[in-house]
Amino acid sequence: MVKRKRTFGVIGLGIFGSTVATELARFGNHVIGVDTNETAVAAIADRISQAMIVDARDDAALREAGITDCDVGLVAMGDDLEASILAVMNLKLIGVPVVWAKARTKTHHRILSKLGVDRVIHPELEVGQHVAQVLNNPLVRDYVSLGNGFHVVNFRVPQSLQGRKLTDLRHMRDYDLRCVGVMRGTEFVGQDGSDCTLQGDDLLLLLGQRKDLCDFGDSL
Structure with missing residues (x-):
């Protein structure tokens, strides 16, 4: 099945907004980026579908820019509270079905x-928490939050576990964790219950709640 291309409207083309817009376009989506700053618009014009100088506080201007046809609107400016609020209200007013927005304060x-x-979205807060989690345990390569307190964490196999069978690990017995998989380079080589001998470059993908994951990480 061919994936349907979606249309995104990004309001505010600072570092955060332009990065999101560029990546969405790189994934093959139609992206309309707008900003009141001519320099910001010019800087991204050749990287997204459309880049325009538009004041998002004006709903008529957003309609004229084609934002009405977007599947998702992202208000990526957070410094100007009034502009952010008016942009969100206008996206709702013109019928954009899904709206995300950046916030700076509670x-x-x-x-x-x-x-x-x-x-x-709180980009600085979310990235800061992510970096702290990875820095806190050098074996953690990355992690993804799944909501409701559950995460998938990517652990680098330490020297102490090299040569051990996956079935011998204590993650299921002592911690309420599931092994989603073992990655060896780009190859998927095992998961819970499989007969897999761990090697030095392997990555353990473990699913569970934060405390159990932290306790398991501390035990390595």
């Missing part, structure tokens, strides 16, 4: 939530 977050934003 108050900003509460206001955006009250306006019905589908997801409020």
